[in-house]
Amino acid sequence: MREEYDFSNARRNPYVKKAKKQITINLDSDTVDYFKAQAERSGIPYQTLINLYLSDCATKKRELHMSWK
16 A cells, blocks of 8 residues: 555546435335335345335426325
């Protein structure tokens, strides 16, 4: 390993805005079980599937329409 490194020509990571943010969220166990089953079939981790689904909703600007009766 070098004693010093030269970062004078370094540039910022262009993907830094895509960095993920860790949060805590409460989900129903049925919902988690659904995504875990999907993860088993697809080979993609269930947290990644949840993120992909939510990202798709945000990208397509889907609106939630609910009515409480």
